[in-house]
Amino acid sequence: MKHFLRMFVQVCLYFYCKCLWRCLKFVVRKLTGQCELQRICYNTKPGAARTMKIEASLKGSKSKRLQTSVNVHPDAIEKTIDDIMELKRINPDVNPQLGVSLQACLLQIVGYRNLIAEVEKLRREPYDSENPQHEEMLLKLWKCLKPNSPLKARISKQWCEIGFQGDDPKTDFRGMGLLGLYNLVYFAEWDTEIAQQVLTDSLHPKYREVTKKELRYFFLFSKFSETLHVNKDQTTIWCVIILKSLLQHWEIHVLSFRPKLGRGTLGTYEHAYISKMKSTLILLK
Template sequence: MLTLFLKLAFANASSLDAIVWGFLQKMFGYIWTYLYTSVLRYWLKWFIRQATGKCELQRICSGYKAGATRTTKAEYSLRSSKNRVLRGALETNKDHLEHCVDQITKVKNVKPQKDPLFKESLHTCLLQITGNSSLYISVEDLRKEVFNPENQEHEAMLLKLWDLLMPAVKLDARITKQWGDIGFQGDDPKTDFRGMGMLGLINLVFFSENYTEEARQVLSHANHPKLGYSYAIVGINLTEMAYSLLKSGALKPHFYNTVPDTPELRHFHQLYCYLAYEFDKFWVAEEPESIMLFNQYREKFHTIVKTQLQDPDVSLTMTVCSNN
């Protein structure tokens, strides 16, 4: 009613009035959010519990199938709770989740005999929620790990990437212009990993190893005389995209729908494979006039992915046959 009144009052507003109207809208939004979270939500939950005999977490766990909708709602419920035990569940490690579920069951006075599936459902939600946080830490560690040419494992992985993509061609030397054939900028790829560290290289190798045929197909498109792009550099750029989506929390619906328990590094690498494969299809279909327009098309693709991630049923998985 207040919003409708303000709209009518400012129906013929000047530009200054419009600014005031915008300010009032924001203030009203802040006030409503504060009232709802601090007062109204508590009493609404209390009223519904009295009517149904179930707490909010019970209603979520029994009212939704496993996946993003259920886990997202459970996460919001726990985060919004004023109870320390419920909020603390979001930071519990995997080994203590069962005890945490028992504590929540006791605090919320849930009777297992009346709701036998509650503990199992809540445990699954917590595996996904806390697992997502652990996954970010693991990904961040790889991103911070600098590629070191003196590290034999790093060097072996780089050479493996070449062998997977160019099996019929041998490198003339470790430092050579041949690296440009798979999309690196200079004679020594180590300089291209500065932004994403080992994460960028591991993603490239994972795609090439698990989807070898598709990776070589993408490389052939990247080497097209008119529509080509730098395969490795774009791959590292897409790693940055995947990383930023994970960091912002945008990937939660995808992982909650595709991983039934704890998301791990391999699930992140699989997500990268999806981005690499789909970006190539997007680039070829768009037929950009020049590689100089890469940033423009990259942002367009980024927007498409973010829009997909807003669907509660999203699942960004490759539909091709894997080698393994």
């Protein structure tokens, strides 16, 4: 019975998206004299809500030109807006504000899509011990976290002191690739005091009772972790949503979340997640 209901709901949704929704859009346009893009720009305040609605409208359009407009080069945005106005039969002289609003939205859409592509490219790049730049960054990470403890050798058990699993840390950058190293170094270099405090707390944990508020943050972070693995396109959105809250609760993250995310004393993956979110927010400002 559940399988039948699920299939029935899927069929209804498909029929709605393919037929009823387009018919409804046609009727509303005839009644208001405005296309969907005009209604969004005129009825929604500038910001993330408007940008996301514009993106959904363009991607859901039956026109290939509109669907591909979210992937254009930043230099081609003005020409793309002219094409949209022409395709929608909108007079730019009568609706001058529409072009300005569309330009702002497209700049944001193209910008964050390029950001996701660059981050994913960096994540797929493996750590190369033969690359001097990679090796320099790795040694820089050690100097930031353990400035008073010189590294005796490149391959050493000392790496376990900052959370790596073995004597050669290059094997720990499998999932996050070079992105994990970049973010660890960024965190340790620009927030050295906090990074060293996190390392100290992880080596000498102090457990206490977790409040309901902290459990709520734990639930949000769990959802972010699932999203990061299931749907990477939404990673940036989740980063912006929960970043500020999590960065204000370092102690909660280390003591409460570490068993779920990290296997070392200073889990490579958990700090890669946090640093990635922080770097993303800075880039999105």
